[in-house]
Amino acid sequence: MKVVIQRVSQSSVTIDSKIVAEIQKGLLILVGIEDSDGQEDIDWLVGKITKIRVFDDENHVMNLSVEDIDGDIIVVSQFTLHASTKKGNRPSYIKAAKPDIAIPLYEKFVKSIEFVLAKKVQTGVFGADMKVSLLNDGPVTILIDSKNRE
Template sequence: MRVVLQRVSKASVTVDGAVVGEIGAGLLLLVGIGQEDEEKDLAWMADKVAGLRIFEDGDGKMNLSVEDVGGAVLSVSQFTLYGDCRKGRRPNFMAAARPEQASDLYDRFNALLRAKGLTVATGTFGAMMEVSLVNDGPVTLILDSPA
């Protein structure tokens, strides 16, 4: 499982001209599901995202998590995170999970985040989406599950 995480002051996702997910301060997650991903990867990633200390405390140090600051999460599925560009000029997406598997795992990942008490907005799985954000910092991290 691969997540590109961005600390944002606001973010939204639009499908066919309509906003389908929107948050204020919190985290934008671009979520890629790999062929080998399973429940343990989802749980690991949900724990990592919820507890990652990347928000500033009163002393200006990155010492608080999205849970600590009461931030929200905008989770957007993005299979292209598994694009392999090492050979040729066209990405190979063979490592990405098939849509039916990825959709189920993506939904379960978002449910795990909600179970932690986080407000989670989402895009529309498989749709062509436009993502808008104001990156706060900027802070952008790439997270890969241990498997």
């Protein structure tokens, strides 16, 4: 699994001109799932995401996690994170998991974050044409690949 974590002052997801998710201070997480991903990837990433210290403390040092600040989270599925651009100019998405594999893992990922934070996580709609808006705070943007955990 690959995730892009963005520290935001606000973020929302709109589908067909209707806002389906909206948060203030917290994290926007774009998640890409591949066929080889499983529960170990979810568990490791959720631990990282909920504990990663990207929010400022009273000394303006990034020393607090989303959990520490009681921040909100939006999770959006994004298969394009697994784009291969090695050949030609048209990205290949061969590594991205098909919906029958990706949807259950995506749902487990969201539920796992909710369990750890003991709060509702906002989401986009898997496979939908979404308009994602954000006010990146910092900017702070971090890419994490669960296959690079060692």
